[in-house]
Amino acid sequence: MNLKEKLCSECFTDQGLKLLAERIGIENPENCINCSNSNGIKLNIEQIETLAYRFFVVGSIFKPDYGASPIIQFNEHKKTNIKLSKSLQKDIKLFEKELGVGFFHYGPRLWMLGEIEPLKDLQDKKTRKSIFKRIIKEFPTVLLKENELFYRIRINPENPGAENEYDSSPYPGKGRLDSENHQVLYGSQDLEVCIHECRVTVEDEIYVATLTPKKTLKLLDLTELIDEECTEFESLDLSIQMLFLASKHSYEISKELSLYVKDKGFDGIIYPSFFSLVRSGKIPFPTVYGISTRRIPQYKEFEKTCTIWNLALFGSPIKDKTIGVKNINKLVLNRIIYDYQFGPAEIN
Ligand SMILES: [Zn+2]
Incomplete structure (x- = not known):
């Protein structure tokens, strides 16, 4: 052999x-x-x-x-x-x-476990606003132009063929960025991410709308890797990554951020998907010699491709005719695949 x-x-x-x-x-x-x-x-x-x-x-x-x-x-x-x-x-x-x-x-180096100044300031109601200000200033504004396409999924809609079924939920408050009196339409250019984010099962009746802006929309892009001259412990970039990869306990922060961004005149936010973590199958915050790979120029492009993005648009853009419904399809799941691997069970 x-x-x-x-x-x-x-x-x-x-x-x-x-x-x-x-x-x-x-x-x-x-x-x-x-x-x-x-x-x-x-x-x-x-x-x-x-x-x-x-x-x-x-x-x-x-x-x-x-x-x-x-x-x-x-x-x-x-x-x-x-x-x-x-x-x-x-x-x-x-x-x-x-x-x-x-x-x-x-x-681990403690920043990997969230010991990062801006992230800690975000968790403190008193200091939160100062970080929101920095977020608006340091992350880029991008334009979602007419005729660009994205998807929105609905599970068991009452009237699948009606365009208003694909607008933001009339009962906001449950999601990452919506709150009472603050409606948000969630979508993605990646259909697989939409399916995951909706936590669909094979029993569900699923419909997908292909949506497109009717005018140029101004969005804050939180998926961009921003240039920073500081350590991991002071990084706004890592703070935002961790905020959006955290689960429900973090929602009170992202909901407030969402309202703040809206008040500053944006039409919506582009943000990293929670499922970036799961789907790319890698260690969430990889390092080389203890330095986050997000901060090493040669790794930047790769890091950016690992981020799957989601779209959140404020208000009821379909009703307000800023977003048009181009097409509606029924979506049939043939099977759901779980990707998994193994790890050790340690003994205490
Ligand atoms: Zn052997």
């Missing part, structure tokens, strides 16, 4: 690790050097390292209120000091031997 293939999926005892190894490795009918099985999926050194990273690092991501960080890391300088199940203790020895590494608890 190829000397470069050192292990196979059958070498591992942990079922999650075995299944993940099958996805990463390559087929090769010869016997495994390590366990002599012929039916396992073989792994070379590079693939063994990918498996370790995906399983132990990505698989141990922890999400506090804001931010996210893996709990486990590995490198060639440290000895293994994490407590795992018996089967994983056995499996981990294979990685130690082949990669010459140890697995340990990762002490």
